[in-house]
Amino acid sequence: MERKVALVTGSSRGIGKQIALRLAEKGYDLVINYARSKTAALETAAELEALGSKVLVVKANVGKPEKIKNMFHEIDETFGRLDILVNNAASGVLRPLMELEESHWDWTMDINSKALLFCAQEAAKRMEKSGGGKIVSLSSIGSIRYLENYTTVGVSKAALEALTRYLAIELAPMNIVVNAVSGGAVDTDALTHFPNREEMLAEAKRRTPAGRIVEAEDLANTAMFLLSDDASMIRGQTIVVDGGITLLV
Known part of the structure; x- marks a missing residue:
């Protein structure tokens, strides 16, 4: 029986890597996408x-639609199918x-929200051929707080969550399930770029129920x-995983 294939964007480390490892344990072959850290x-x-997974490693800035098309061409050549897309790659200017300048806005929106649209379009074409699939994006509570x-x-994560709802409806006839996961403060490599990282983590720990x-x-x-x-x-939903912190006023 042909093994199923999952693409996890931004999966060289952090949350994306955790999800990739879990998918490998479930028997999936993997596409690992990265932008900078080849090692x-x-x-x-x-x-x-x-x-036990077969792995394709692809360097691609998912904020660029032409890079996305190239990545999916490589997926076609290596696996000939795609069953899962985990839209995890994220970036942003923290100021x-x-x-904020226009370039800061465009960079962040391209990688955090535009990438979902164009990755989902390409993924859906492959998923439809094999009877359906799943798409999950990673968001954060900064979309609502x-x-x-x-x-x-x-703002880019709020757009991602809205797009998740639209994708869930329009891809449903293809038997494609679309949702998102929104997390509270997580101490990953991405958080090292925050100028107020230590204070944010300490405050989050203190306030989380x-x-x-x-x-x-x-x-x-x-x-x-x-x-x-x-x-x-479950379709078009953003599941909040925050230990209850967003319930507090």
């Missing part, structure tokens, strides 16, 4: 191959609102549920 991507690929220096990212901050594994757990057949009737 980390190859190390991740080696871990996945040790779990006060009054210091104010976070300091987070304007560009927060669950008594600890969210970990990458928590988001991976929820993503894996949404990628399973058990979640087939």
Whole structure:
């Protein structure tokens, strides 16, 4: 029986890597996408191959539609199919609102929201041929709550969540299930770019009703549920995984 294939964007490390490892354990072959760290991507690929997966490593800035098309061409040549898309790659300029420039806005929106549209279009064409598939994106609570220096990212994630709803409806006739996972503050490599990282983590831990901050594994757990057949009737939703912090006023 032909093995199923999953693409996880931005999967050389962090949450994307956690999800890729879990998919490998479930028997999927993997496409590992990265933008900068080839060494980390190859190390991740080696871990996945040790779990029995065939792995394709692709360098691509998913903020550029032509790079997305090239990536999917490589997927066609290597696997000839795609069953899962995890839209995880993210970036953003972290500055006060009054210091933002057009280039900061465009860079962040391209990678965090435009990428989902064009990756989903390409993925859907492949998924339809094999009877359907699953798409899950990673968002953050900055889409619905104010976070300091987070304007560009927060707005781009809000767009991602809105697009998730539209994709869920329009791709449903192809038997494609689309959802998102939104996390609270997670101590990953991405957070090192925050100018107020230590204060943010300490405050998040203090205020979270669950008594600890969210970990990458928590988001991976929820993503894996949404990628399973058990979640087939959950459509266009953004599941918040934040230990309850957004419930507080």
